[in-house]
Amino acid sequence: MIRVNNITKSFGNKENKTEVLKGISLTVAEGDFVVILGASGSGKSTLLNVMSGLEKPDTGEVLYDDKDIAKLSDAELTEFRKETVGFIFQQYYLLPHLNVDKNVKLGADLAGSRDYKKMLDAVGLGEKLHKYPHELSGGEQQRVSVARALAKNPKVLFLDEPTGALDEATGRMVLDYISSLQKEYHFTIVCVTHNLNIAEMAGTVIRMNSGKVVEICENKQRKTAYEIGW
Amino acid sequence: MVISLKDSLKLLGIFIMSCCAVTVCTLFLNYNMDLVGLEPQIGDGMVRIMYDAQIMTGKVVSIVSGGCLLVTTVILLFFYIRNYINTHKKELGILKALGYSNFRISGGFWVFGLSVLIGTAAGYGIALMLMPEFYRLQNKEKILPEFSVHFHPLLALCLTVFPAILFALLSVLYSYRKLKTPVLELLREKTTLKVKKKKKEHKAIGELPAKKELPFLRELQKSTLGANPALVFFIGFAAFCYSSMMQMSFSMDELASKFFSAMMVIIGIVLACTALFLAITSVVNGNKKTIAMLRVFGYSEKACCGSILGGYRPVAYIGFVIGTIYQYMLLKIMVTVVFADMDIVPEYHFDFKAFGIVLVSFAVLYELVMWRYTEKLKKVSIKEVMLES
Numbered sequence: 137m138i139r140v141n142n143i144t145k146s147f148g149n150k151e152n153k154t155e156v157l158k159g160i161s162l163t164v165a166e167g168d169f170v171v172i173l174g175a176s177g178s179g180k181s182t183l184l185n186v187m188s189g190l191e192k193p194d195t196g197e198v199l200y201d202d203k204d205i206a207k208l209s210d211a212e213l214t215e216f217r218k219e220t221v222g223f224i225f226q227q228y229y230l231l232p233h234l235n236v237d238k239n240v241k242l243g244a245d246l247a248g249s250r251d252y253k254k255m256l257d258a259v260g261l262g263e264k265l266h267k268y269p270h271e272l273s274g275g276e277q278q279r280v281s282v283a284r285a286l287a288k289n290p291k292v293l294f295l296d297e298p299t300g301a302l303d304e305a306t307g308r309m310v311l312d313y314i315s316s317l318q319k320e321y322h323f324t325i326v327c328v329t330h331n332l333n334i335a336e337m338a339g340t341v342i343r344m345n346s347g348k349v350v351e352i353c354e355n356k357q358r359k360t361a362y363e364i365g366w
Numbered sequence: 367m368v369i370s371l372k373d374s375l376k377l378l379g380i381f382i383m384s385c386c387a388v389t390v391c392t393l394f395l396n397y398n399m400d401l402v403g404l405e406p407q408i409g410d411g412m413v414r415i416m417y418d419a420q421i422m423t424g425k426v427v428s429i430v431s432g433g434c435l436l437v438t439t440v441i442l443l444f445f446y447i448r449n450y451i452n453t454h455k456k457e458l459g460i461l462k463a464l465g466y467s468n469f470r471i472s473g474g475f476w477v478f479g480l481s482v483l484i485g486t487a488a489g490y491g492i493a494l495m496l497m498p499e500f501y502r503l504q505n506k507e508k509i510l511p512e513f514s515v516h517f518h519p520l521l522a523l524c525l526t527v528f529p530a531i532l533f534a535l536l537s538v539l540y541s542y543r544k545l546k547t548p549v550l551e552l553l554r555e556k557t558t559l560k561v562k563k564k565k566k567e568h569k570a571i572g573e574l575p576a577k578k579e580l581p582f583l584r585e586l587q588k589s590t591l592g593a594n595p596a597l598v599f600f601i602g603f604a605a606f607c608y609s610s611m612m613q614m615s616f617s618m619d620e621l622a623s624k625f626f627s628a629m630m631v632i633i634g635i636v637l638a639c640t641a642l643f644l645a646i647t648s649v650v651n652g653n654k655k656t657i658a659m660l661r662v663f664g665y666s667e668k669a670c671c672g673s674i675l676g677g678y679r680p681v682a683y684i685g686f687v688i689g690t691i692y693q694y695m696l697l698k699i700m701v702t703v704v705f706a707d708m709d710i711v712p713e714y715h716f717d718f719k720a721f722g723i724v725l726v727s728f729a730v731l732y733e734l735v736m737w738r739y740t741e742k743l744k745k746v747s748i749k750e751v752m753l754e755s
Binding site: 190210211214216217221222229231234238243244288 | 581582583585589590593655659660661662663664665667748749
């Protein structure tokens with residue numbers, strides 16, 4: 137379980153200070169699919185960075201089973217990310233000079249996983265092991281980043297606008313892969329997006345506006361990636 | 367236009383390399399030209415042997431040092447142009463999309479020749495200042511008749527203006543070739559990596575030999591090295607320069623003057639540091655995103671730095687060994703072939719003491735530079751790198 141207690145985060149100096157997160161508190165249950173919705177500039181990406189240990193909050197707590205990651209040193213945070221979280225970004229961030237196989241191995245080696253190739257099969261890229269990122273379509277690159285994130289067996293998967301750079305058909309396909317893999321591996325998903333439709337797939341929807349949580353609601357009737365609108 | 371005069375001033379490496387090359391070549395060639403003027407006065411015996419040996423030394427040093435530095439400067443120039451095009455892809459793509467021809471855009475790259483002109487002019491100036499002392503020491507034994515420094519306009523032109531014109535031309539031609547990339551590819555900032563693919567024979571799965579899989583960080587180390595061969599060359603070259611020039615200056619203590627030794631040490635250190643700093647800076651800047659991504663996933667700082675910088679260590683030491691062999695061969699040939707008939711030149715043997723001192727100082731210098739850059743890499747902000755994308 138992840139508990140976020142009253143976190144604040146500001147950027148800039150004294151004269152030009154912008155408060156991005158203004159006392160956020162929320163809870164994410166284990167195995168849940170949480171979508172954080174909000175317009176551009178609402179603070180949702182900063183919240184994701186803080187929750188995943190990429191950034192430290194100015195004040196407040198981020199508790200993973202009672203362990204406050206806001207108090208960890210940089211080295212401890214690195215270890216935490218290694219053990220606990222996986223990431224999927226809008227821009228994929230694949231390493232351009234490594235082929236598909238090696239890009240996924242980046243994640244797998246951290247978990248000491250030898251059977252990472254099954255993850256590539258699971259996202260339908262088993263035949264493209266030796267292709268390089270620039271030889272793949274956007275959807276295929278995002279599927280590689282899904283395989284890379286899951287190859288390290290994360291307990292929590294953070295998604296930052298995972299379909300932001302994809303067309304509808306490819307976006308649905310990627311979401312479907314993520315959703316079906318979650319059912320198989322039971323990890324928690326925290327997804328940041330401005331696409332209202334993706335929220336229909338989630339178990340919990342958190343709405344943000346101007347650095348504050350304005351609504352948290354549970355979704356009783358979750359839809360599949362092919363049932364939601366676009 | 368995208369390329370400005372300011373861009374040409376940033377080519378510090380090219381300036382230093384061309385400056386060193388022209389300093390060495392000017393000293394020896396000017397001396398040779400003045401010496402050739404004395405030929406009618408040169409009789410037989412010791413004077414003739416000394417004369418021939420000095421002429422030969424001048425030619426060998428100019429060809430070897432000048433040639434070596436010329437090739438390196440050309441590689442460095444191409445490296446700069448390729449980097450420039452990669453970092454200004456969008457601007458260049460927009461120009462092409464607007465209708466500027468490849469030739470018109472590449473025409474602007476002539477300004478890169480200016481850095482060569484500044485370097486060669488500085489090198490020529492330094493050589494002019496050193497010449498009186500150089501002439502005195504070259505004829506310390508007073509075997510040859512006395513002669514003074516003369517100015518040779520053709521040599522000045524050949525060593526300053528011509529290289530600049532040549533390099534301006536090379537810049538235009540090379541950039542023209544590189545700009546043949548389609549407009550959309552430039553605008554999309556798509557990676558244009560040329561990854562060498564191994565030819566694979568398709569065999570049945572059962573026939574495939576069991577291939578040992580390397581850990582990811584080792585794979586990354588290998589691919590980082592393979593991704594930019596020019597950087598591998600420059601790091602090897604830095605070690606080569608340091609090793610050969612420093613050991614040569616030690617060994618030359620008996621064979622030549624202190625002036626010559628000091629010149630060798632200075633050129634060796636300047637070239638080695640320039641090449642090493644340029645290459646490592648490029649490695650660090652070019653791999654910021656990789657390091658950020660590794661850290662996002664939970665790789666430790668030590669592992670990240672090791673996988674990016676660690677692979678260059680063997681390259682540096684191989685460069686050092688090649689430099690050692692090169693200086694030994696060069697001095698051996700000079701002593702046994704060029705100065706074979708001169709009794710005043712002592713026999714040359716490999717200097718193990720010099721080798722040891724230079725190796726230790728190189729290891730200390732190299733590790734210090736690596737430590738400095740490792741610290742720099744540790745400060746890479748994950749968020750900043752990701753926001754840049």
